[in-house]
Amino acid sequence: MEILTIGAKFGVYIVMALVLVFALGVVTLRNLFHSALCLAAVLVGTATVYLALRADFVAAIQILVYVGAVMTLIIFAIMLTEHLGEKTIRQTNRQSPAAILGLLGFIFMIGLVILRTPWPVTKRALATGTSVMSLGKALMGSYVFPFEIISVILIAALIGAVVIAKKDPEEKS
Amino acid sequence: MVSADHILWVPLLPFAAFIANILAGRRLKHRAAWLSVATSAVACAIALPVCWAVFHGAHFANQITWLAIGKGSLQFGYLMDPLSATLLFMVTIVGTLIQIYASGYMAGDPRYSRFFAYVSLFMSAMLTLVISDNYLLFFMAWEIMGLCSYLLIGFYFEKESAAKACFKAFLTTRIGDVGFLLGFLTLFTAIGTLSFSKMNAIMDGTYTGPAMLIPVSLLVAASLLIFCGTIGKSAQFPLHVWLPDAMEGPTPVSALIHAATMVAAGVFLVARSFSLFMAVRDVLPFVTTIGTITAFMAAFIALTQTDIKRILAYSTISQLGYMVTGLGLMGLGAGTFHLTTHAFFKALLFLGAGSVIHGTHVQDIRQMGGLFKKMPHTATTFIIASLALAGIPPLSGFWSKDEILLTAFASGNILVFGVLLLTAFMTAFYMFRLIFMTFFGKARDPHVHAHESPAVMTLPLWALAIGSIVIGIPGSPFMHHWFQKFMAHMTHYPEYEPSAFVMGCSITVAVLGIGLAGVIYLKKTAWAEKTASVFPTFYRLSLNKFYFDELYSRFIIKPFTAIGRILFSFDEAVVDGAVNGTGQNTLFLSRLKNWFDQHVVDGLVNFMGALTYFLNAIVKRLQTGLVQNYMLFAFLGFLAFIAWQLKLI
Amino acid sequence: MIVPLPHILIFSLLLFAIGIYGALVRRNIIGILISIELMLNAANINLIAFSKTTSLAPETGQIFALFVIAIAAMSAAVGLAIVLALFRVRKTVYTDEVNLLKW
């Protein structure tokens, strides 16, 4: 049976690689719409990674919220702001070399940390996946306060977004 | 201690008159005189019954607390004992008469109301002095009198001589006053109280208060200093120079102040503090010597004087000398009695001289002559007063002078007795020299037209004449020396039996004087010049007033002015020099500072400004406006932090 | 745990780095927003991965991931609303054209 696990592991690595490629796509593609779609691909990829980490509820939510809603938002925004058919002009600004250097340093340092520290892996956590029941209990139990606050913030963001995006009455353009 | 509080009205009424005259003087015009006379008359009316009661043995005193200082308190009040009663009696009567006379004499003077204001103020001060019961109130009144004498002497301040005279009078009396102030303050430190009655009790040993150790040396000092006050005020030997010059004032003033009352205040002071002097016996010889010297010297100068008022001034000084000698010889009764009688006839003499001047408008007796017929009332009253002054028996002068001579003779001071007799002779001589030159003989100056003074002036003259005749009786044997016994009630002092010898000597001396004067100035007028050539030095001495003025100016005034000039130059050079010097170098320093401030401080500030601008130019680049630049900087910062955290750097 | 933890952390680190690169480099504001979403996702992966290994209750990581997703959705919504407003006013969506706030 360990072949399957190896296969699965292999599958996960492939997914990770794909996600990274798509992420690069998001960042470098000249056409904004393409980068948005790459983002969708990245999101679905991360959902599969969650499945690999036995967090299937979060994966489902990720797809439902991110791919369903946020992507729609982004695409709407792109459609409303992008000049249809206009030749896409240079997308990256001048500070890319500095940014890349910084990033390499960053990756090196954090990578060093990750590789060097002995991550404690508890047996119990490895075994069981989290059932949705325990998640629900936690949400409604010890995390009920953040849960309520998140709902308030969501409402606020909702109203805020509408107000900001709405065209002012006297502004006829 | 029955209290007669209404006595307080006596000093207050003249004071009210003073205020009325000062404030509403211009509107009152001639009515100002009636106001002053009225208030003095009323004061006199109030005072006489009280004095009469005191004459019959009553004794009034009352105090109110004037000032409470911590535990001690200052009591002001009045004391009516035999001494103050006599003085009050004398002052009120003489004062009122003189004011009546003055209302006539001063008629037509532009500053009429102001004159009567000053006179009323003087009256109120004198009355307060007389009835006051402690040294401080006494001293306050004493000072106000000094002020009034200054104001009244300098009444005709247009005249240069008057201004100088009042200034001179004020300064010399001030010297005496300072002594008097120090005196009663040392007394206060010695016996702790200022009130006369308490002092008398302490000195007599009958004081019931807490026993205290009284340092005798302090008492001696106190008495001497108090006597200085008398010397200053009563124009005794060293400080007598101001009285002759004080004649610049109007004659009623001279009469009131420089004959009857103010100068008498000095003698009254000694009388008032007689218990102190009695307690310090060895001071008395000093007092007597001063008294005799003044008497002899003044009389000697009066011999050769030609101004009518100056002669009377010198005679006053010599009579004051008499009183001081009397008191010096422990003859309290004699001194006070002579004081009272002298007040009456000396006032009369001055008023007489006043009416003569009023009539002839001339003061020099050499220009007068044969005025008897033209001014009969003035002449007769004048002659009566002169007889009293010379000491002819029935008149008051004889009794009081005789008392003093008796005290001198009986107490064994033969030298003093001799000098006093000689002075008496000289007094008689110069008085009658004056009379014969003015009233008898031929009119020397043709264009002098004398006329009799009006009734308002002659009536007071006659009143005073009668007074000077009558006032002698209480002290004379006719009333069994009532006055001396009356005085003895107050303080105990040695009394002597009247001796016929002393009386005889004084009468002979008086008659001799009158005779000699008559001979020289009526019959043999040539002898006058001869006597001058016979004793040239004495003549010149007498004429020039023993050169006292010159001496003073030479030895006191000049050095002081010299010192003043030196101090002034010193001040000019050193002090002002220092001030200007500091001014200069502050200026220099400020210029220096200004340069420093300009270049260094401002320089620094500008430098800071430039520095910030320079740094700004560099840092400004950072704010590019691009959001992503800021993100990059933040990220790099974050990176550095991680690196540091991981100890890589 | 099919994949060992360090590998996942490396993966999320790389994803995060790419996200930062996007945020720093892309000129289009929506591009920046997208890369920020990317970064948030990377963080989520870490959260989930750690929820497996830490001693805390297993579901804490997942709950935090849920909250992060909610927050990310909100930020995207408000961010894009702002972008729309900006576009309407200044007719441009490129950051270097929106640089008035400078010295």
Added chain:
Amino acid sequence: MTMPGWLRSIEFAVDLSFVNAKGWFLDLLGKFLPGWIVVLTSIVISGVVILCMGPIIMMYLTLLERKLIGRIQNRYGPNRVGIWGLLQPIADGIKMFTKEDIVPANADKLIHLLAPIVIVIPALMVFLVVPFGERMTAANLNIGILYFIAVSSITTIPIFMGSWASRNKYSLLGGMRTAAQMISYEIPMTLSVVPVIMMSQSLSTNTIVMTQCGDVDLHWFVFTPWGLTGFMIFFLCAVAECNRPPFDLPEAESELVAGFHTEYSGMKFALFYMAEYMNAFTLCGIATTLFLGGWQGPFLPSWLWFFGKTFLLICVMIWFRGTFPRFRVDQLMGFAWKFLLPLTLINILVAGLWQFVPERTAWLYSVPILIVSLWTLVKLNRHFVPEKRAYPLAD
């Protein structure tokens, strides 16, 4: 009444025929090959079954629809190709595949190609969760329903891709409208599922169906008040999700030619078409599992019950198409946000009530509440008058 023993075993055997077949085959395979291959093959078998069944169902659905519409419009459906037109879908398929695939000039080639593919994937993925019969669900995920909702929400992205890539104003507008509609109806659909989950205490479809079991007195959720409203709301949203009339405004011919897939032809169009019908089938399948008791049925084998109920619902959908006129856009949106959403919330409330109150009183309370809320919502929406449209150029 209980069935006799022998009848039960026959019924049982027929019911599990497919499952047994697969089991038999796997055992056979297990003898020769190592264990993991067996597991792999079982996955592959179920995968292949779904992949074949999907298109076949889709084909015959098109036929069924055209037949039924015909019948509704008092005419025969296609009956020329094969008996009763049975071969018509094959003919259409061949037509679709052979038609020329036109790609607009400056279209975004890659995205244009990708769009149909991406739309089919979720449609197929949903079959994983649908419980066709007893123990006949492809993968018994314990987050079954959530998986279903998540996957069905992905369909908005390909619509965007399709409409954007074809560089056509109408397709863009159509795409925008479809996306808006699908998002709006996704929320009531998700919330209408919540009561079912509350009652069955689990997300997995299998347990939901099991909670509705009962030999004669069937405990289907639809027989409870909140169940009925939930079913109605879910069914309406399902119709809207698959863009079927009366909610098919975006790709309605008269309005925007064909909505977002106007520029598509040939194979790509076929894929769009297939995705749409598969969505319809899965949505009806899920509706039956949630509310109509899935494969629960007295006698017949479980999968027969499931397919029967699903096809019944599909016929209702087709019936909708035949009879209802098309919604206007604002009515469409208004209906979702102002009618369905509040109703589902109230429905959840009632279901909550149902949980804590005994059966009898729960009925007494929930029926009036639902009736009143229905009446008020209808009353509220009645006054909805759209703003007057401005025609600047006209006047």
